[in-house]
Amino acid sequence: xxxxxxxxxxxxxxxxxxxxxxxxxxxxxxxxxxxxxxxxxxxxxxxxxxxxxxxxxxxxxxxxxxxxxxxxxxxxxxxxxxxxxxxxxxxxxxxxxxxxxxxxxxxxxxxxxxxxxxxxxxxxxxxxxxxxxxxxxxxxxxxxxxxxxxxxxxxxxxxxxxxxxxxxxxxxxxxxxxxxxxxxxxxxxxxxxxxxxxxxxxxxxxxxxxxxxxxxxxxxxxxxxxxxxxxxxxxxxxxxxxxxxxxxxxxxxxxxxxxxxxxx
Numbered sequence: 001x002x003x004x005x006x007x008x009x010x011x012x013x014x015x016x017x018x019x020x021x022x023x024x025x026x027x028x029x030x031x032x033x034x035x036x037x038x039x040x041x042x043x044x045x046x047x048x049x050x051x052x053x054x055x056x057x058x059x060x061x062x063x064x065x066x067x068x069x070x071x072x073x074x075x076x077x078x079x080x081x082x083x084x085x086x087x088x089x090x091x092x093x094x095x096x097x098x099x100x101x102x103x104x105x106x107x108x109x110x111x112x113x114x115x116x117x118x119x120x121x122x123x124x125x126x127x128x129x130x131x132x133x134x135x136x137x138x139x140x141x142x143x144x145x146x147x148x149x150x151x152x153x154x155x156x157x158x159x160x161x162x163x164x165x166x167x168x169x170x171x172x173x174x175x176x177x178x179x180x181x182x183x184x185x186x187x188x189x190x191x192x193x194x195x196x197x198x199x200x201x202x203x204x205x206x207x208x209x210x211x212x213x214x215x216x217x218x219x220x221x222x223x224x225x226x227x228x229x230x231x232x233x234x235x236x237x238x239x240x241x242x243x244x245x246x247x248x249x250x251x252x253x254x255x256x257x258x259x260x261x262x263x264x
Contacts, residue, residue, distance in 0.1 A: 007225035008048065009069030016049035016075060018217045020207065022109065026137060026258050027055040029201045030107070033260050034133035036061050040104040043127065045093045045120075046111025050076050052137075056107070057083050068092040094119060100126045107135040121193035128263040134195065136186075137258040140178035141207070145253050151246040155239055162235040163223065183257035195261035207252045211243035214250050 008015055036042070038060030047053060047065035049072055056063055057080070064087045067073040073090040080086050089096065093115055106124050124134050144152040153172075160172035180202050187200040209217060215236040218224060224232055243250050 007222040008220070009071045011220050011225060012049065012069065012071040012075045014216070015072070015220045016079070018220050019048065019051050020139070020254070021051045021054075022137065022139070022256060023203045023205060024055075025203055026201070026256060029199075029258060030105075030133075030135050030260070031059070033135075033199060034105055034262075036105060041102060042105040042107065043098075043103045045106065045108035045124075046114070047076055047088065048072055048109075048111070050079050052107070052109035053080065053086070056105075057086055060085065061104070063087070064089060064098075066091050066093050066096045093123070098127060101129045103127055103132060104129055105133050105135065107137070110138040112136050113138070117189065118193075121190060121195075125193055125195065125263055130263060132263045134190065134261045134263070135258065136261075137256060139254055139256050141252045141254045142175070142177045143250060143252050144175070144177065145206075145251060148246065148251060151242060151250065154242045154246070158235065158238045158242060161238075162231055163227075178255060178257075180257075183259070186257065187259040187261070190259065190261035194264060196264055197260075197262040199258075199260040201258040201260070203256045203258075205254050205256075207254055209250050209252065211240040211248055211250070214243060214252075215240045 036056070036059045040059070040061035042056055042061050042063045044053060044056070044063060044065040047067045050065075053063065053065065053076075062085050065076070066089045067076060068091065070090055073088050077088050080088075106128055112120060128134065143155065156172040156175065180200075183202050184200050187198050190198060218239070219232075219236060224235070227235070
């Protein structure tokens with residue numbers, strides 16, 4: 001997936017519509033871990049179109065959000081034009097310039113994995129005030145759940161036809177499902193860069209889509225956007241037909257992990 005972060009900016013409006021927001025419990029855990037007041041300053045890394053932003057803004061704190069995609073940044077400014085405590089900067093996090101120890105909270109939703117680990121964590125650490133919080137969270141949806149195994153296998157076969165994951169692969173294999181052990185390991189990365197008080201939280205939700213809704217949802221994924229248009233159309237059409245064959249709906253189990261860390 002590396003190098004495909006540009007793709008989201010080409011589908012800004014679709015991304016805004018089909019990327020789901022995060023669960024309320026996640027923000028409760030962030031606010032339990034760190035005190036945020038109207039006088040506080042927060043930085044969001046990779047705001048996209050703001051699926052993770054509103055609960056932070058509602059605390060009254062000032063938020064600077066960096067977003068490398070020009071179209072995404074413009075759409076987000078429009079979406080939040082009534083929130084005067086938000087400033088959207090059209091820049092990558094790597095190029096963003098700010099004084100060290102400027103922020104009480106730095107957070108990133110399904111975006112921090114695009115940044116080199118060492119560069120990202122070290123810069124976050126320097127930008128945080130002493131005692132400040134880094135909240136990294138991400139969504140990990142999967143469709144292989146009890147009751148729709150046959151549909152899931154059919155979809156894997158379709159992916160194998162159009163998007164084999166490894167050269168020489170001769171048969172489809174179930175995709176790896178990110179789990180709570182992975183979430184804990186991801187949280188512990190921060191320890192290498194001087195952070196302490198590591199906490200991990202995991203949340204689950206089921207999202208139900210019709211065939212039409214589902215192909216629109218996965219159509220905003222970077223690997224689909226990067227495909228040539230003809231192959232993408234065939235892939236999505238075959239997946240849509242498979243869902244219709246099995247009742248017209250698909251359930252996606254969405255696992256969200258929250259990694260919290262504190263600067264000494």
